[in-house]
Amino acid sequence: MMLCGCLTFGCVASTPGPEAEKDAAFYVKMAQAYMSEGRFQLASVELHKALQQEPGNASVLSNLGIVHLQFQEYDHAVKYFQQAVAADPRLTEAYLNMGIAQMNIRQFKEAAESFRQALADPLYTAPERAYYNLGLALYRLGSYDASIKAFNDALKRNPKYVLPLYGMALVLNRMDRLSEAAETLEKALEFDPNIQGDRERFTDDVRKRLRMATGDAEQDLQDLLDILKY
Numbered sequence: 001m002m003l004c005g006c007l008t009f010g011c012v013a014s015t016p017g018p019e020a021e022k023d024a025a026f027y028v029k030m031a032q033a034y035m036s037e038g039r040f041q042l043a044s045v046e047l048h049k050a051l052q053q054e055p056g057n058a059s060v061l062s063n064l065g066i067v068h069l070q071f072q073e074y075d076h077a078v079k080y081f082q083q084a085v086a087a088d089p090r091l092t093e094a095y096l097n098m099g100i101a102q103m104n105i106r107q108f109k110e111a112a113e114s115f116r117q118a119l120a121d122p123l124y125t126a127p128e129r130a131y132y133n134l135g136l137a138l139y140r141l142g143s144y145d146a147s148i149k150a151f152n153d154a155l156k157r158n159p160k161y162v163l164p165l166y167g168m169a170l171v172l173n174r175m176d177r178l179s180e181a182a183e184t185l186e187k188a189l190e191f192d193p194n195i196q197g198d199r200e201r202f203t204d205d206v207r208k209r210l211r212m213a214t215g216d217a218e219q220d221l222q223d224l225l226d227i228l229k230y
Contacts, residue, residue, distance in 0.1 A: 024053035028060065035063070040070045058088035065094065070100055076100040085117075092121040096130055103137060112137040128158040135167050139174075140216065147170075147171050162192045170220055173227050182230035203228065 008148045031046035050060045065080035081098035084091055099114030115134035119127055135150035148171055151164035165188035172181035190197045195205075203225065210221045 024050040024057065024060070029054070030062065031135040035067075040067045043067055047197060056087050058084045058091055058094075062091055062094040062097070065101070066096060069097060072104070074101045074104040078105070078107075090121070092118050092124045096133065099130075099133055099137070103133070106140075108137045108140040112141065124185065128161045128164075129137075131157065132161070132164050132167065135164060135171075139167065139171050144171050144175050160191070162188055165191065166173050166224070169227055170223055173223055178227075178230045185224065185227045 007037040015165055027046045027050035031043040031050065034040070034046065034198040035079070044064065046152035047060050047064050047067065049222050051064070054060065061080050062084035065077045065084060066194055068074070068077035068080060078101045080102065081094045085098070095114050095118040095197055099118070102108075102111035102114060112134055115130045115137060118124060124130065131150050131154035135147045135154065136211065138144075138147035147169055151168045151171070154161055154164040165184055169181045169185040169188060172178075172184060178194040189195045189199060192202075195202050206224055210218065210225075213221055
């Protein structure tokens, strides 16, 4: 799941004076530089300074959500994204990132709704990401047919996007459609530029990730190893 976002200037709920706007813009610029360097703690400091100048700035709120995603503070991230979309419902990426945060705290129903909100934007330039994440949320909810449809919708938008194939293999495996799961995973390995059909490399990578994985991620990785045996 992609967690990064861009710093942009969103709409402002209050009407700060010129000096406040100038100060906020400076703090945002500093935060943008820190985020591009992966220095999220410093970015957080600058974003909070900007928020003091412009309390209703939706973009600042959204980027604070991204910072908390990086810190794995998912409850805080959700709160900032909720404030961001309340201030500016047009922030499609904030809906996507809010859904990712909700997935991490197992709020799968809420996450699915967040991804649907992102997809409601007809101008969204990367709908495949929202469809993929929607597929994952529906998979967690046990809505397997709807999950497969979402993954297929992601592939229709971007046939080169490989993640939905991995997700679909997991769903087919859970549905006991084992031969289809194996075929789908094989296709994913062939299309994945990082794997290029190398099953041994994929197996080694999954086993390495298993050492640190927990919960749903651990089960997914184990399921992928099982599918390789079919």
